[in-house]
Amino acid sequence: MGDEPQDSVKPAHLEVRRLGRIAFEKAHELQTELVAKRAAGEISDQLLFCEHDAVVTVGRSPRSEKRELLECTVDLQIYEVERGGEATWHGPGQLVAYPLRLLPEGHRDLHAYLRDLEGIVIDTLADFGVLGRREEGLTGVWIGEKKVASIGIAVRRWVTWHGLALNLTNDAAGFSNFHPCGLDANVMTRLQDHVATEVDSAAVEACLEKHLRLRFGY
Numbered sequence: 001m002g003d004e005p006q007d008s009v010k011p012a013h014l015e016v017r018r019l020g021r022i023a024f025e026k027a028h029e030l031q032t033e034l035v036a037k038r039a040a041g042e043i044s045d046q047l048l049f050c051e052h053d054a055v056v057t058v059g060r061s062p063r064s065e066k067r068e069l070l071e072c073t074v075d076l077q078i079y080e081v082e083r084g085g086e087a088t089w090h091g092p093g094q095l096v097a098y099p100l101r102l103l104p105e106g107h108r109d110l111h112a113y114l115r116d117l118e119g120i121v122i123d124t125l126a127d128f129g130v131l132g133r134r135e136e137g138l139t140g141v142w143i144g145e146k147k148v149a150s151i152g153i154a155v156r157r158w159v160t161w162h163g164l165a166l167n168l169t170n171d172a173a174g175f176s177n178f179h180p181c182g183l184d185a186n187v188m189t190r191l192q193d194h195v196a197t198e199v200d201s202a203a204v205e206a207c208l209e210k211h212l213r214l215r216f217g218y
Helices: 024-039 067-073 110-126 201-216
Strands: 014-021 045-051 055-058 077-080 087-090 094-100 141-143 146-156 159-167
Touching: 014 201, 024 045, 024 077, 024 094, 024 146, 024 159, 045 201, 087 094, 094 201, 110 141, 110 146, 110 159, 110 201
Parallel strands: 014 045, 055 077
Antiparallel strands: 045 094, 055 087, 094 159, 141 146, 146 159
């Protein structure tokens, strides 16, 4: 019983924190702190929006490129993290969203949660006239044959953390020296390449928040 998450805070409330440009390790420390508080029932569900300095993170997938190999090819700080999935890049021009959500009883299906996150991104892209889609057998969101969003989560005491990264205006060269999510680097794209006007990151962030609230009933 002591390891069960406490849900004394109304679960339908979401606190949004807009962190701006923040180092990956600082955002990771904040997530760790907030996950513990959410599991203890001290705070409500959280949604962190941010942009990171350029880094590569490596997930727990057994297929993931190992840190030692990446260090030979990538001239960036590399972090091994708790989320599922393989190696990916974070950096300027990319919108990162970390939902810290206590999964309600009866909805503790992590595969379904990943599909929900994909759906939120697909709905967000639709607001900008872009057709997003899922790729069978893989996690993330595609525009045509190109991948625009990477998704990887971790769960602690049924509180989710980590989340999604949506490429907006970033330099695609950040993915060029490794296999992002185990794929060829050329498969990566960004929203800016699929719209006629300049991408407004604040507008995309607002749409993503809207669709996350709708999907999860906040």
